[in-house]
Amino acid sequence: MIFFVGLTYAELTSAMPQCGGEHVFSYKALGPLGSFICTWMIVLGYVGVVCFEACALPTIVAYIYPDFLAGYLYTVAGFDIYASWLAVAILVSVFITAINIIGTKTAAILQTILTVIIGGVGILLIAASALTGTVSNLEGQLFMGATTTDMVKGTLAVAVMTPFYFIGFDVIPQAAEEISVSLQKIGRILILSIVLAVLFYALIIFGVGYVMNHAEIAVAMKGVGGLVTADAMAVAFGSSIMAKVLIIGGLCGIITSWNSFLIGGSRAMYSMAESYMIPRIFAKLHDKYKTPVNALLLIGLLSIIAPFFGKKMLVWVVDAGNFGCCVAYCMVAISFVILRKKAPDMARPYKVSHYKLVGALAILMSGFMVVMYVVPGSGATLVPQEWGMVLGWSILGVLFGLYCKAQYGSKFATHIDVALDNEAVEEAGDLAFGQAMAAALQNVESDAPVTYVSQPLSFSFSMPVSVVFGAGKRHMAGELLKSYGTKALVVTDSATNGRDLVREVEKSLNDAGISVTRFAHVTGKSLDITANSAVDEIKKDGSNFIVAIGSNTVMEGAKMIARTAASALNQAVMPLTFVPTDYHSGACFDASLPDGSCDKALLAKVVIVDPECMTGMSQKERAVSGFAALSECISAYTAADAQPLTDAMALYAIDILNDKLTAVCTNHADKGAWEKVVLAGVIGSMVAAETGSQVAKGLAQAVAKTSFPADEVLLAAIVPVVIDAKAGKDPFLYGKLARTMGGFTSDDCAARLCYLAKALHLDLRIADMGVHEDDIANMAEAYIGEEATEEIKERAASLEAAFNS
Structure with missing residues (x-):
């Protein structure tokens, strides 16, 4: 099921590579309501992972140090809750949430290191099991149950849990806009991640069953932690120390998953908030770290609550999260089929062959999973606690939706269509990718031959000063x-x-x-x-x-x-x-x-x-000059004749100005920060001279037919409108720009510029000059030299409202 669902994701991700994943796919195919349900359900899956890890971590600690359990409080579903168990879960939940709010740059390196450890520990178990295990241990383990009906129910009970363990592939469409790989290869990587996960899980399961018989497994299940895989590691190596080694791998898995899905869940909520589907408070970015702080806090709070329900919560959140995953998977599969009919000409860099068969199997299999959760006696029916989670989450979504529809009116579910034009499909920063792996996946692509285009770099750069x-x-x-x-x-x-x-x-x-x-x-x-x-x-x-x-x-x-x-x-x-x-x-x-x-x-x-x-510049001069320099860099970076060297210089300066300009303008910066802002300002002038994209020219055009002077303070009103009007036309280019300024997607560029202008008090200066909404729209049109458009007027009105709110 996951493989066929993954194929639908692979095609849609390459066609619409925007952060938000399901939110983007389902919106284009099913409209606002379908998009709302689909995205809200996948967020439930993300929240389920985070809550699962919050309960799993103290469970593992208890396995390593059984004496750590102290301060009995109460019992839930036969599991005793201890104060020390709760304390560890809550403290780590707060820590992981805080780390995600801070958005440390070492997160990527940490994820890579921990993933290598997980893989290494798993390989150790598999290899040791193969050497020390015996086929006789597999007797009585292939299918549990005395009758065929019991076997089927037992199999389904396990099967319906597995989507939860494959939800990791969904991080790829969530972050597709940030992945520096060709669009074709994003689809391949997604499928490859599922294939490798299947192999890894299957080998781990086989290794455990090969080294321990069903009686030994039953005993291990009743142990302090019930961590059978750790016990299998000890048996395979004949040493209890090796169980601790495997536990280290488990802890690494908890941290990587916890971190990844806290990011993914908050990003999905951020995407919904940006589309006015849930309260805009969840689109708020942290003033300093530029992370979606309120979305992170909500998911972090749920991860703190989960451990209060004990170890049984591990099963409950898996099943509830699975329900959300399967609903989202089914809706994405439906979107896949609809878009093949509704938008046959949409560019699909990774195109799945036999789409009717693939789509039908993905819909039927994921839909079957959803039904199994609902039908009584199926062996997978949700228990009351799990239904409580699903229904509680659904009710929260309904309340959010009703509130936003009433609060935001026509803005509810507004969304930018980022489907690629056929002419826009090209290689985007091709990374080294194993040719053998690529060839192994050729059979799931269309019959059309894959061509690899490498455009030669060609530009001139002259800085004679x-x-x-x-x-x-x-x-x-x-x-x-x-x-x-x-x-x-x-x-x-x-x-x-x-x-x-x-x-x-x-x-x-x-x-x-x-x-x-x-x-x-x-x-x-x-x-x-x-x-x-x-x-x-x-x-x-x-x-x-x-x-x-x-x-x-x-x-x-x-x-x-x-x-x-x-x-x-x-x-x-x-x-x-x-x-x-x-x-x-x-x-x-x-x-x-x-x-x-x-x-x-x-x-x-x-x-x-x-x-x-x-240093003699006034605060106002620093703010106006800094924003002008930022505008120069943005113009150079987005210019038609931009080149690699000016791009690198511009992005470097944009990062500095976004990070340090406000402090410099309020005299809260040290000498080092001041020097960097000066450097960034100089770079703005240099790249503008090289690309010929000086904002002074655009500003002169903007005020040519008005009574306003060509004051650079007007850039704070004009540039966000211009950027907002252009951003949707190139989500890759403007997405990278947005992330440099602390946002996520191309939609965030104008918002980040408005935020900075407000922090610099430039919006108040604009009002003092008597500039109004219609003036801004008209000047924005003149700035870019284009005929008046309703789009620019609407965006100007939207940004004006944001300024005043």
Whole structure:
């Protein structure tokens, strides 16, 4: 059953690779109600795993240290509950939940290490059993029961529990958007994971039965922990110590499963909350760690409650979780068949052959499992405690659904369709994958030949501006610039003129034997008149290179002076060197002038980036410049002509700005954080110059037909709307961007930008300028140079509402 269900998942995951898995598949095929039921049921399965692990861990501890049980409290279904048993379960539940909220970056490494340990311990048991076991032990174990009816019931009782142990494959569609593998191979990996799990479980079961007979197993079942596999390990090696070794593998399995399914369950709830299916409170991300904190807390709370019902809870949560799994599996299988009819042209990088047979078997088998849970006397019927869990969870879902329908109205169950266009299907970061394994799975794919396309990398990168970065570098200006001449014209403005940094730069120049003439009359207006005045100074003092100290305006003024001097004096353009006082100074890295002209000779020879020169920025300037730099990086990363080097630089800077900009703007950051934000701001200017995607151009377009000035504060209103309108068109690109900013899927990009803008108080500045909802929509359209669309207007209204809430 799991194999056929897995085939349906494999096709759908490759066709709709968005975080959320069942939520995405069922929505497209069955609509909002079907999607709600399907996703809510799979979350029940996830919650079941988490609660199972919460009960399993103290059970294992009791097996290793029987004397650890102390402080008898009460008895549930024949199992004695001890205070120490509960304490261990609760403390670890709190710890695992806290770890997931923190979202430590070592989680992936930890999962890999622990999984290797699990596999290694299992292989030890299998190998030892094969060497020391005997076929005679299998007698009386193949089927339990005196009659055929008893055997069938016994088999079904076991069979209906097994979906719970295969739910791990569902992590793949949940995280498909994050997996750096071709879409075809995501489908293969999913099927391969099921095949290997079947082999692993089967060999473990065979190993236990091969080394212990049914009487020994019955005795082991009545032991302190009832952990038969651990006892089998001890028998196979003839040492009780080896039982402890297997227990270590068991503990590793508990931690990996607990961690994985807490993440998976919270992500599924987050996906539902993002679609307004359950309260939006579950879409809240932690302010610092950017994890779905409320969804994690709910599942964590349930894992704390579960141990209070004792060891019997292990069986109850397995059966209740299985019911949820099988309902979801059946609905996904139905979605698979419907979409083959409803959307035959949908791109399917991994396409299953004989879909009617596969779909029918998946529906019938998973549907049969669901029926077995309901029909009395089937051998698998849910007991009252299990029905209590299923019905309680269902009632909670109904209450959530009714509340959200009333609260959010037309937004209820809104969802972005992320099915791929045929033209968009391409290899996405192909990882090494065993050719033998791939060949072994060819028979479950379509008859169409598999082709592997590897697009050659082809791009050009040019960064002709030399950058010297570091605190105190202004004191080295003389040594850094002495090769450009012996007489420098220091260009600045009235705001910078009185600052110590100008005198410090001039002192460094003098110490290197360079004479200095200061010109502190640059303004944002009449640059041509200003340039003529500066040329008079150059004629008088014979300056042979320029040192510009200040903001973008000063840099542009220096360029104008250099070009005017070259024309007036009939000579080559004087070398330009810059010392910016604003970390978003795009003029340092391009050769353009305010009039739109461009001359490569106007590129700076050296840009001295000294973070200490920028500490004079006000909080508002830091926020506006930082958000502008972030917008530059996003524009460069999503640009049509983006390239690997600018992508790497942009994502690095986005991560810094998202993480540290708020603290820098509120003076709550240390020197290291300040320096990183300055670096990120500079990177924003660099990648914008390289890709030609400067936000200043878009901003000028946006305000061209309005009465608003081209103030960079407007970017906080415009950019989220633009990104939200574009994100659904490339869920891979924007999904990665969202995760860099602390979200999960492409849907989160705009929300993360809005969150940051609000934290920087830029939304209040926008309101002060008199910008309203219609203005934002119109400016967003002008920003991207596209005709007015209802989509942009709707998204602008939605984000405006989010700003005001």
